Every structure is written in structure tokens, then in C-alpha cells.
Amino acid sequence: MDWTGAPLRCIWGAMEQVMIERLGHQGDGIAQGADGTVFVPGALPGEVVEGEVAGDQMAAPRILTPSSMRVKAPCRHARSCGGCQLQHAREDFTESWKQQVVRNALSAHGLECDFRPCAISAPQTRRRAAFSATRTKKGALAGFHMKRSDVIISVPDCLLVDPALAAALPLVEELAVLGASRKGEISVLVTQSGSGLDVAVTGGKELDAQLQSDLAAIARAHGCARIAWGDEVALTRMPATQVMGRAEVVPPPGAFLQATPEGEAALLADVREIVGDAGHVVDLFAGCGTFALPLAENARVHAVEGDKAMTAALDKGWRMAKGLRHVTTEARDLFRNPLLPDELRRFEAAVIDPPRAGAEAQIAQLVEARIPRIAHVSCNPVTFARDAAALVGAGYTLDWLRVVDQFRWSTHVELVAAFTRP
Numbered sequence: 322m323d324w325t326g327a328p329l330r331c332i333w334g335a336m337e338q339v340m341i342e343r344l345g346h347q348g349d350g351i352a353q354g355a356d357g358t359v360f361v362p363g364a365l366p367g368e369v370v371e372g373e374v375a376g377d378q379m380a381a382p383r384i385l386t387p388s389s390m391r392v393k394a395p396c397r398h399a400r401s402c403g404g405c406q407l408q409h410a411r412e413d414f415t416e417s418w419k420q421q422v423v424r425n426a427l428s429a430h431g432l433e434c435d436f437r438p439c440a441i442s443a444p445q446t447r448r449r450a451a452f453s454a455t456r457t458k459k460g461a462l463a464g465f466h467m468k469r470s471d472v473i474i475s476v477p478d479c480l481l482v483d484p485a486l487a488a489a490l491p492l493v494e495e496l497a498v499l500g501a502s503r504k505g506e507i508s509v510l511v512t513q514s515g516s517g518l519d520v521a522v523t524g525g526k527e528l529d530a531q532l533q534s535d536l537a538a539i540a541r542a543h544g545c546a547r548i549a550w551g552d553e554v555a556l557t558r559m560p561a562t563q564v565m566g567r568a569e570v571v572p573p574p575g576a577f578l579q580a581t582p583e584g585e586a587a588l589l590a591d592v593r594e595i596v597g598d599a600g601h602v603v604d605l606f607a608g609c610g611t612f613a614l615p616l617a618e619n620a621r622v623h624a625v626e627g628d629k630a631m632t633a634a635l636d637k638g639w640r641m642a643k644g645l646r647h648v649t650t651e652a653r654d655l656f657r658n659p660l661l662p663d664e665l666r667r668f669e670a671a672v673i674d675p676p677r678a679g680a681e682a683q684i685a686q687l688v689e690a691r692i693p694r695i696a697h698v699s700c701n702p703v704t705f706a707r708d709a710a711a712l713v714g715a716g717y718t719l720d721w722l723r724v725v726d727q728f729r730w731s732t733h734v735e736l737v738a739a740f741t742r743p
Contacts, residue, residue, distance in 0.1 A: 338371045338385070344418060348406035348732040350382075362468065363409055365390050390414040395444070396480040403468040404481060405730035416441065419724050419734050426702035427719075430710035434738070437723040440587035444729060447482040447580055449512040452490065454497035455505070461497035463490045463509070473506065481729065486511050489518060492543040499535050500525035500550070510575055512561070517546035519561035521575040528553055549574030566615030567645060570638035573630035577608050584727030588698055588737050589615055591723055592672055595696035595739040596620070599670035603692075605655060605683055606675045610635040610648075612696075616672070617645040623668070625651045625660065659683040665690035672696045679704025681711075688715040695740040702734050709738065717742045 339352035341364045350364030354374055361379045364370050369386035372379040384391075394400070394408035407415050416439040427433060453473050454463035464475040479487050493509045501507045505524060512519040526532070528550045536548050536555045546561040547554065554574060562569045563578060572578065579585035592612050596602055600620050604613040607624035609631045616622050617639065626632050629652040639648040653660075655675075659682045665671070671692045673680055677700055687695065688711060695712065699705035709719055722738040 335374055336371065337374045337379070338369065339379070341366050341368045341370065346422065346732060354379075365410060365414070397478060398474065398476045401467050401474055402465050402476055402479075403470070404465040404476070404479070406732050408730045412441065415730070416724070416726070419726060422734050423702045423705075423722065423724060423736060426706035427709065430706050432706065432709060432713060432719060434719040435721045437591075437721055439724045439726055440584065441726040442581040442583045442729055444480045445483055446583055447486065447727075448582065449510065449578060449580065450482045450486050451508055451510045452493045454493045454501060454507050454509060456497055456501045456503055461494040461501070463493035463497060483513060485513055485518070489543070492518070492520070492539065492545070495539055496520075496522055496525075496536075499539070500532060502526065512578065514546050514561035514563060515569065516559035516562060517544045519547050519574070520545055521549040523551060523575075525550060527551075528555055547574065563609070565610045565638065566618060566642075568610065568614040568638040568642035570609050570614070570634050572609045572634050573628070576628070576631055576634070579611060580727040584725050584735070585611060587723070587725050588612075588735075591737045591739075592616070592696040592698070595694055595737075596670040596672065597694065599668075599694060601668050602670045602672065603660070603665065603668040605660070605671060605673040606680070607632070607635065607650075607672075608674070610638055612672050612674065612698075613648060614638060614642070614645065617648045619646070620670075621646050622648045623651065624648060625653050625655060627652065627654045627656075655680065655683045657682075659686045661686055662689040665692060668692055670694040670696070672698070674698035675704075677701040677704065679708050681708060684708045684711050688712060691716075691742060693742060697738045697740060698736070699738075700733070700735050702736065705736065705738070709740075712740050715742075 337354050339354050339359055341350035341352050343351050343366050345351050350361040352359045359374055359379055361370055361382050365388040368388045370382040370384055372382040390411045392411050399408040420436055452463050462473050464473050467474050489511050497507055507522055507524040510521040533555050540548055540558055546559045547557045560571045562571055602616055602620045602622050604624045607613045607626045613622045613624035624635055632650040632652045636650045717740045720739040725735045
């Protein structure tokens with residue numbers, strides 16, 4: 322007890338029994354405890370759980386009354402690995418919950434719309450993963466971080482990533498032995514490409530001649546197409562190509578790509594439908610051409626992206642491809658220097674796929690330009706809803722929306738939505 326007579330939950334904790342009311346955005350169950358809101362990892366709505374509450378956390382709950390939506394986690398690493406948050410929930414529950422996250426975000430702005438069925442990527446289809454690795458006394462350890470921890474655990478049987486990426490853990494460990502410090506860790510982004518693994522390492526020691534020679538040997542042994550070390554491309558054995566429509570693109574190391582081929586195909590199909598027969602399209606936050614290059618099969622496209630290396634890769638991919646209409650590129654910071662209405666009015670449709678921060682400045686200019694059709698792709702329901710409210714407030718209709726679940730078993734939500742105006 323403290324001087325008021327209240328239990329010192331934040332120091333020693335207190336045993337409580339609570340009922341889970343809903344899931345929070347991080348996937349934790351939320352309940353009302355004796356002293357306020359309690360967050361319960363691994364719990365589902367409707368479940369009664371018991372455990373020690375410290376602060377606002379019940380770190381090790383015991384499920385007294387399980388939900389009908391609870392299933393046995395398919396992956397043997399699920400209890401400890403921090404890579405997934407929702408393996409204990411049925412797929413239909415996760416689909417409904419992710420849709421509700423978007424509905425709630427829209428509702429906060431007075432918006433609603435029709436939802437199309439969720440597009441869910443299958444297990445073992447993630448084509449890129451960021452592994453963490455550290456040196457040990459006996460060599461190295463590579464994998465993902467434990468839940469709510471900086472501790473790395475090995476995940477040799479990960480059911481999330483493509484088997485080729487799971488098989489790359491020994492490669493990641495070798496990179497850690499070569500280039501990680503004793504006290505730190507490295508991050509290794511491994512991506513499947515058309516010619517082998519595309520590897521980008523950050524957090525390692527400085528690249529020197531000896532390390533570059535050692536990396537060449539590792540690349541040959543593991544069939545790597547390219548290895549980037551920090552800000553430098555240490556070696557390229559073969560072009561690390563990605564197919565985008567009829568084009569082959571070599572993105573800069575670590576460049577953004579959609580997480581799964583299925584997810585990318587679902588987004589692209591909906592973007593194509595929204596753009597329709599538009600003959601001139603602007604692609605904002607275009608990346609390396611995920612949408613711009615396939616759309617160029619039927620329309621002229623102007624692709625705008627803040628990263629010059631990405632626009633250069635997109636342009637080269639277009640020039641090497643056959644059967645595409647004209648694609649122009651522009652390297653431009655759309656947060657600080659969005660395209661203005663006079664620049665936008667020549668387009669019949671727009672595609673916009675901003676980072677998590679959304680596209681408030683660019684949306685304001687689209688509102689003024691009054692482009693008839695907008696395909697809005699987003700990875701953040703909150704900023705999407707804010708931007709959607711601006712469009713609807715200016716006369717656009719939010720026709721429909723689809724949640725695209727590329728990050729299976731996680732709380733991450735992606736979506737694509739159709740906006741039109743007369």
C-alpha cells in the first residue's frame with residue numbers, strides 16, 4: 322500500500338481477473354481493471370483472463386474463458402517471436418478486426434463506405450525480411466527480436482517468410498561474424514530478386530578491402546545477386562531485378578517494395594480498375610514503378626518520387642521494356658513541394674501511395690485540381706482517413722475500399738480505395 326491505501330501495482334503488481342473488451346492497435350487485449358485500463362498481450366475480445374497487473378500491463382495472462390475465435394498458433398516460435406501478433410486468432414476474426422480498424426478511423430471523420438472482401442496473402446510468401454543478428458562467443462545469432470525485447474531469437478521455421486528467406490539465416494549469421502561489433506547488432510534486409518538474394522546490411526563496421534573480399538566469397542556461396550553494406554554497394558554479381566508489369570527494374574538497395582507478390586497483384590488489380598480507361602495518369606510517391614510501369618501498358622504515366630535513385634531505376638526499367646506507352650519521371654519531395662493544381666489538371670486519373678505520414682500537402686493540391694479519379698493506397702488507416710476526409714469534403718465520393726493483408730498475423734493494415742468526382 323502507498324500512503325493513500327492504494328495497491329502499489331506499478332512496483333509489485335496485483336492479481337486481477339478481467340474480461341477483454343476489444344483489441345488495441347498493437348494487438349493487445351484491452352480490459353478495465355481495478356485501477357483503469359489494462360493491456361493484455363495474446364488475449365481476444367470476450368475472454369476472461371487472470372494475471373498480475375503491473376502499471377497498465379498484464380504481461381503473463383492465464384486464459385480462464387477462451388474465445389471461440391482462438392486457435393492454436395501454427396508457428397512454433399509464436400509465443401516468443403515478436404514478428405507476429407495475431408497467430409492465436411482465426412483468420413476471419415483478423416480480417417474483420419482489420420476492417421474495423423479502418424471503419425473506426427473513417428468514422429472519426431464522419432465517413433463510411435462499402436468494403437470489398439479482404440485480400441489476404443498466404444503463409445510463407447513474404448519476399449523480404451529484415452533480420453537482426455549479433456555476434457556470440459560461438460559465432461553469431463540471427464532472427465527476429467522477442468516480444469517487447471531487444472533479445473534476438475532464431476526462427477528457422479518461420480511460417481511468414483518465403484522458405485528461401487528462412488534458409489538465408491546462416492548467411493545472415495556469417496555476415497554478423499564478419500561485420501558486427503561485439504556489443505551491437507546488425508540489421509540485414511534480405512529480398513528475393515529475379516537473380517538471387519538481394520542483401521542490404523546496416524549497423525556494421527566500416528567496409529574495407531578485406532571485408533569486401535570476404536563478402537564476395539559469401540555471395541558466391543549463398544547465391545546472392547547483390548550485397549550492400551551501409552551506404553555502399555559492396556558487390557553486384559547479377560542485377561537484382563524485380564518484375565513490374567512488362568518491365569524489369571533494379572531497385573536501389575533497400576528500396577521500398579510491396580511485401581508479397583499476391584498483395585502487390587491485389588493492389589495493382591484494384592488500382593487498374595479505379596484508373597479505368599484514363600489515357601494520362603499521374604503516379605504520386607511512385608517508388609520504383611509498382612503501379613506506374615504496369616499502368617503504362619494502356620496509358621501515358623508521369624511518375625513522381627522523392628528518391629532520385631528510385632526514379633532513375635524506374636526510368637531505366639521503362640526504357641528497356643517493350644510495348645509500354647510514354648513514362649516520364651520526376652524526383653520531387655511531395656511533402657515540401659507537392660504538385661500544384663496547374664501541374665495536375667492535365668491528368669485524367671491519379672494514383673497516390675504515400676508513406677505512413679500520409680499526403681496532407683499533396684491531397685490539398687489534388688482537391689484543387691479536381692482530377693476525376695483517384696486510387697489511394699495507404700499503410701496507415703489514421704492518416705488515410707484524414708486525407709479521405711479532405712477529398713470527400715471537396716466533393717469526391719469514397720466509392721469503395723479493400724483491406725490488403727500482406728502482413729499476415731500482424732497488426733499492420735494496408736488498403737486501397739476508390740475516389741471519384743463528377
